[in-house]
Amino acid sequence: MSQSPAPPSGFERLKVRQKLTLMVNRYEILETDEQGTDLGLLCFAEQKRMAFKEQVTFFTDAGKTQPLFGFKADRVVDLGAGYDVLDAGGQPIGWFKKEFRSSLARSTWRLGTPDGFTCVGRERNAKVAVLRRVWDFVPVVGDLPVPWLFHFDFRTGDGSIVMSSTKKVGLKDTYFIDLPAQSNGWRLDWRVGAAMAVALDALQSR
Template identity: 60%
Template sequence: MSEPPPDAVVDAPAERYVLRQELTLAVNRYEVVRADERGRQLGLLCFAEQDRTAAREQVTFYTDAAKEHPLFGFQARRRLDLGTTYDVTDSHGQPIGWFKKRFSASPVSSTWTLGLPDGRQFVGRERNTTVAVARRLWEVVPVVGDLPGPFLLHVDFVSADGRVALSATTRAGVRGVHRVTLPAQEDGRSIDWRVGMAMAVALDALTSR
């Protein structure tokens, strides 16, 4: 599958989000913010807090600080299995999508499959292979690999006919800010934003695994 051009998702009608990440010694906090076409942040939609010492197989997003009202989340079907499928569910536990990391697809760049209940599937790959190699080398260096890398992480999820459904970018030098674009599909609508943001969090939390 050929790589989309750099502006593949810029001019198309799209939903845009910012995933902000705050790192502390104990907790990873992810905040989902809606953005306009210029990237300006419009307001907090939901958040998740994850114990950094806990397993990363489950993440739940809430609408309130008391964590009494879950909105969506994802969970691994099998714990401690790097190749397992992760189910994305709504506030009632009903499936709204799934994703899976494909370790055998590429020895260099991270590759994922993202699926929807209607049967549509999208393959996600890092756009720049050279950057992917540099990022992997950074991760295996002792001590240095534990620090945030200075590399751009840009992953595009593309359908079989070449249509981009999700584009996630972490800007080089801006640790903890991820910009997510969900372009309109053939039916004129973007994929479910909850599935898109669950995938964006997984790209951050699980890419190095």
């Protein structure tokens, strides 16, 4: 990725809005207030379906002339792949990985930053997690859209929420992403949060 101006920081709440096309999933990342009112478009992202090695780039403009950050798999797409979040200059700002064994019962992700910070994200509702898995195995029914919304909370070892993703009902997939400040004032980089949020939609079935 080429160099770009330093991104803004300190966003507490984002909205991720998906637009489906034939071969590409497109996402808009917006800043919102506590009431969900849009405060401005931050960036766009695209994910090519059936990619040999997963990579998603976030751009400042719809023309895709200025990359801002992105994430890519550390290997050819498989169940054990991890994903590195990189800034516009290619420097790591975070990473995430799906915990395959834990996800058999309840989808689980591990999220971290280069300074050694880690947290774990799980589906908020364990009962919905079970229902989704049963739905996938029922003949014919499993080919229909899952009728239950699923949400995620990312927590530190002491239970503090670092990031939450809440899916809203609508014709388009829309997620509200909260990035609360911790007791020491630290907040997860919004770019890492946006990358994880898009991954929860784009890679959840893998």
